[in-house]
């Protein structure tokens with residue numbers, strides 16, 4: 075039987091509860107697929123600040139580096155919102171992405187037939203939506219230098235960040251996106267602001283050049299403002315989207331919100347080699363933390379992405395995803411996706427139902 | 433009677449048709465309100481490129497500077513899409529904004545009761561939406577230096593833009609937004625990415641400091657990814673939004689698309705002094721140009737914004753807006769907002785109906 079070392083980063087808020095369910099579910103699927111998971115837990119985010127003074131202790135990064143994959147739950151909370159940026163939970167997350175060189179963020183947005191009505195959009199607009207947003211995650215304005223708040227000659231302050239991409243940074247994310255598109259619907263939409271930004275012009279040119287190596291993938295380009303509009307107007311037109319770090323932050327959240335159930339959405343962050351990080355799209359929901367109300371399904375689906383994209387264990391991934399479909403088909407719902415006529419379950423009970431489905 | 437000099441910039445595509453209607457309507461309202469409009473026409477965008485080689489000839493900028501207000505229709509088209517950026521229609525628009533120092537872009541997004549069903553969102557989600565997006569228009573990553581595509585030491589290319597704001601740039605747009613919020617619902621939401629960007633941290637701090645001078649206005653802050661989600665999830669929560677150039681480009685387009693009828697939406701771009709530019713949010717729609725199918729209402733509503741915000745002629749502005757409401761109440765629609773049981777009108781016929789309502 076194969077053994078995988080999994081770093082668990084439960085983080086803050088509902089993180090520990092949904093991690094507990096996910097571990098149980100992984101162990102159960104491991105037995106069925108003859109896989110053995112060795113879990114080790116690390117600190118990140120607010121709890122890491124409280125216990126070590128740093129949102130990403132070096133030992134956590136070491137743990138992740140020596141693992142086969144990282145499962146992260148959620149970070150942050152009101153408590154740490156007013157600390158200086160270097161000591162905020164988010165800074166730990168950015169440090170993890172940079173430290174593991176996770177340049178490719180995969181964020182699927184899929185409308186599950188059982189949850190169509192959760193969307194704020196009309197049924198006919200969103201039914202069947204199934205797209206993948208591929209976001210560059212270690213470059214662009216998130217990391218570009220120079221940055222800071224500087225004094226000008228006149229004594230004024232000037233806040234500065236640098237939106238920059240090199241050829242190589244664009245090429246590697248474009249290649250990931252083209253590969254993914256070629257395994258999905260063969261359509262890739264690259265999003266930029268090339269009518270205004272030089273960095274986007276380079277982005278567009280490189281993506282177009284690389285796409286010529288993938289004759290089966292149909293490439294289109296949209297400006298980011300138009301892409302945001304099209305996501306709201308007619309989201310079914312999209313198959314795979316590729317874009318930079320900041321545009322990807324915004325567009326992947328719009329895509330997520332189209333489903334109306336971000337408690338269901340997983341993500342994967344991958345590097346060229348080394349472990350990937352798999353985490354739900356939703357936050358740490360401090361207001362319901364510790365009350366057994368959290369929805370564990372996004373983290374379970376993140377574990378499925380880990381199996382599929384990180385460990386290449388497709389059979390186990392399929393089983394997890396089928397278990398999630400099965401609980402939804404049974405009408406079982408946590409509070410965030412509750413609807414008339416359905417059965418309300420807490421986080422643990424949802425976990426138990428998943429185990430029974432496996 | 434008062435006389436106003438209005439610079440008309442019909443631009444490309446459907447621009448000339450909707451400008452013609454708007455001029456007639458303005459003349460009619462002028463007679464009723466004892467206002468006299470002197471119209472002069474200038475070249476901008478694709479047609480300016482074709483006739484002069486530049487998307488914003490100096491003589492156009494001079495004409496605008498010596499006018500009381502500028503009415504712009506729309507620019508751009510497939511024909512000019514592959515020119516180098518310095519010769520593209522958009523560059524003329526950016527030059528106009530910079531040349532007239534139009535730092536404040538006002539983009540109202542309102543769901544008209546007659547057109548609720550045009551939205552891709554559910555009726556209960558969008559009914560009653562009425563917000564104003566105040567976008568900074570002459571700073572941020574659109575204009576920040578350094579910018580360009582540079583060669584690195586390794587011979588690679590690096591595309592660079594600079595996202596920067598100074599104290600003074602933030603203060604002046606924050607003040608405009610606070611004034612507007614105080615004349616609307618007294619709620620202002622400032623949007624940034626202060627958890628990641630230094631420039632946003634400065635933005636947030638300055639907006640908060642200025643807001644303390646407006647005790648009646650309730651200030652909130654959202655990160656841009658969350659703001660985009662909230663616009664899709666529950667747009668009624670917003671009254672006035674203030675944000676930087678790039679975030680404003682994206683968010684104002686989302687807000688516009690929520691209405692489902694961007695053929696109805698006007699905008700205003702204002703400086704500290706001098707003429708403002710008033711223009712519809714929609715584009716030049718080259719595919720229907722010259723076919724008498726365009727919707728002139730966004731440009732007519734832009735003329736109303738010109739009367740209200742540019743010339744302080746509120747009575748005339750009210751009359752224009754009432755005329756638009758009246759044609760909609762009569763069930764008259766252009767193709768872009770056509771629905772079952774309504775009467776389809778061309779651009780000219782819509783203009784005639786407006787004249788009859790005035």
Ligand SMILES: CC(C)[C@H](C(=O)O)[C@@H](O)C(=O)O
Pocket residue numbers: 164167168323627628657
């Ligand atoms: C928490 C924040 C730094 C982060 C980002 O902006 O990348 C988040 O919004 C995300 O999308 O993962």
Ligand SMILES: CC(C)[C@H](C(=O)O)[C@@H](O)C(=O)O
Pocket residue numbers: 269270299522525526681
């Ligand atoms: C055409 C383009 C340069 C422009 C912008 O990005 O500002 C447009 O999208 C707008 O919103 O007016």
